[in-house]
Amino acid sequence: MTERVIPLLDERVAAARPPLPWVLETPTGHLADTLRRPLRDLRISVTDRCNFRCTYCMPREIFDKDYRFLPHGDLLSFEEIVRLARIFIHHGVEKIRLTGGEPLLRKDIERLIEMLARLTTRSGAPLDLTLTTNGSILARKARALRDAGLRRVTVSLDALDDTTFRQMNDADFPVADVLEGIESAAAAGLAPIKVNMVVKRGVNDGQILPMARYFHGSGHVLRFIEFMDVGSSNGWRMDDVLPSAELPRRIGEELPLEPIEANYHGEVAERWRYRDGGGEIGVISSVTQAFCGDCTRARLSTEGKLYLCLFAQSGHDLRALLRGAASDAQISTALAHIWRRRGDRYSEIRSAHTVRLRKIEMSYIGG
Ligand code: SAM
Ligand code: SF4
Numbered sequence: 001m002t003e004r005v006i007p008l009l010d011e012r013v014a015a016a017r018p019p020l021p022w023v024l025e026t027p028t029g030h031l032a033d034t035l036r037r038p039l040r041d042l043r044i045s046v047t048d049r050c051n052f053r054c055t056y057c058m059p060r061e062i063f064d065k066d067y068r069f070l071p072h073g074d075l076l077s078f079e080e081i082v083r084l085a086r087i088f089i090h091h092g093v094e095k096i097r098l099t100g101g102e103p104l105l106r107k108d109i110e111r112l113i114e115m116l117a118r119l120t121t122r123s124g125a126p127l128d129l130t131l132t133t134n135g136s137i138l139a140r141k142a143r144a145l146r147d148a149g150l151r152r153v154t155v156s157l158d159a160l161d162d163t164t165f166r167q168m169n170d171a172d173f174p175v176a177d178v179l180e181g182i183e184s185a186a187a188a189g190l191a192p193i194k195v196n197m198v199v200k201r202g203v204n205d206g207q208i209l210p211m212a213r214y215f216h217g218s219g220h221v222l223r224f225i226e227f228m229d230v231g232s233s234n235g236w237r238m239d240d241v242l243p244s245a246e247l248p249r250r251i252g253e254e255l256p257l258e259p260i261e262a263n264y265h266g267e268v269a270e271r272w273r274y275r276d277g278g279g280e281i282g283v284i285s286s287v288t289q290a291f292c293g294d295c296t297r298a299r300l301s302t303e304g305k306l307y308l309c310l311f312a313q314s315g316h317d318l319r320a321l322l323r324g325a326a327s328d329a330q331i332s333t334a335l336a337h338i339w340r341r342r343g344d345r346y347s348e349i350r351s352a353h354t355v356r357l358r359k360i361e362m363s364y365i366g367g
């Protein structure tokens with residue numbers, strides 16, 4: 001029987017209001033944490049709700065009809081999100097990813113995208129604005145997202161086999177609709193599309209080759225992600241993790257591969273190219289080969305709490321500052337203080353003990 005850790009307390013309350021700084025700082029774009037990691041990426045969760053119940057993320061036993069999602073008034077408004085995004089950009093953020101829950105369920109998400117797409121980085125370049133979606137309503141939304149200024153999209157897809165896919169999303173959602181979403185996104189100009197597959201041993205590892213064959217030559221980049229111990233509700237066990245490093249060998253036996261250079265320093269996916277010119281795949285070994293040393297990501301929850309690590313146990317309540325009439329300079333300085341103290345490197349120190357700690361849920365903070 002699978003051992004399941006049920007969260008007894010709601011981690012969403014565990015966030016301290018950062019103290020208001022007395023001495024204000026001008027951001028230089030060169031913030032560094034205790035491990036000398038800069039702040040470059042911001043992931044913003046725009047909703048904690050989802051129309052799927054992926055077993056590894058929002059297991060139905062916990063996220064059931066009695067689960068209390070955040071009330072609308074607790075969510076950051078689009079204006080609040082954009083205000084914070086500007087402050088993060090002044091500190092060096094160049095890439096923003098919208099996530100959730102399912103971000104396409106947030107009402108008028110196109111309006112937020114339009115507002116964020118107008119922002120530029122410190123050097124005046126367009127912001128690298130992207131979004132991760134389960135693809136369920138992407139076919140309907142792709143054109144509007146592109147028109148609003150979205151540049152790229154990542155679609156999560158764990159199986160090609162319809163039965164396996166329906167079991168994993170636990171919402172009886174058909175795979176054909178997600179595949180249609182991917183093609184609509186490509187047609188709308190959101191290509192190249194990254195397709196993320198979470199691999200759980202004994203559940204969908206039989207889908208690795210079918211997925212590789214399907215996306216070979218499609219122009220989309222399939223990336224394999226190890227099942228992670230995020231949150232406290234998905235009953236994670238190391239035995240369920242299939243080390244990603246094994247996959248290029250498995251796939252390569254049928255479709256020969258060769259390793260290629262990272263696109264940029266700190267890229268989390270290890271890249272492999274098909275020798276026959278059929279495109280590339282990526283493997284993300286979040287569990288078996290930690291990449292904390294290059295982690296430049298901050299995460300903002302739906303209700304405006306800042307988390308410095310995917311596996312954080314508590315956050316920093318930026319919404320309290322926003323709604324408490326703090327100035328931009330005060331929030332910016334508070335953020336600088338928080339980032340400078342950051343020392344998170346969970347994946348490097350994962351142990352039987354840390355796995356059992358209560359952590360924030362993936363559906364709350366986004367991937
Ligand atoms: N709902 C959107 C989606 O599924 O793409 C966005 C949010 S979802 C939390 C972001 C990503 O996290 C997805 O690619 C999902 O597969 C991944 N994810 C969720 N739980 C995970 C886990 N336990 N281990 C690895 N990846 C996980
Ligand atoms: Fe929803 Fe994404 Fe989590 Fe699946 S992984 S339950 S689609 S938030």
Ligand code: SF4
Binds near residue numbers: 293309344347
């Ligand atoms: Fe970054 Fe935390 Fe993941 Fe390490 S465990 S890569 S610090 S999010």
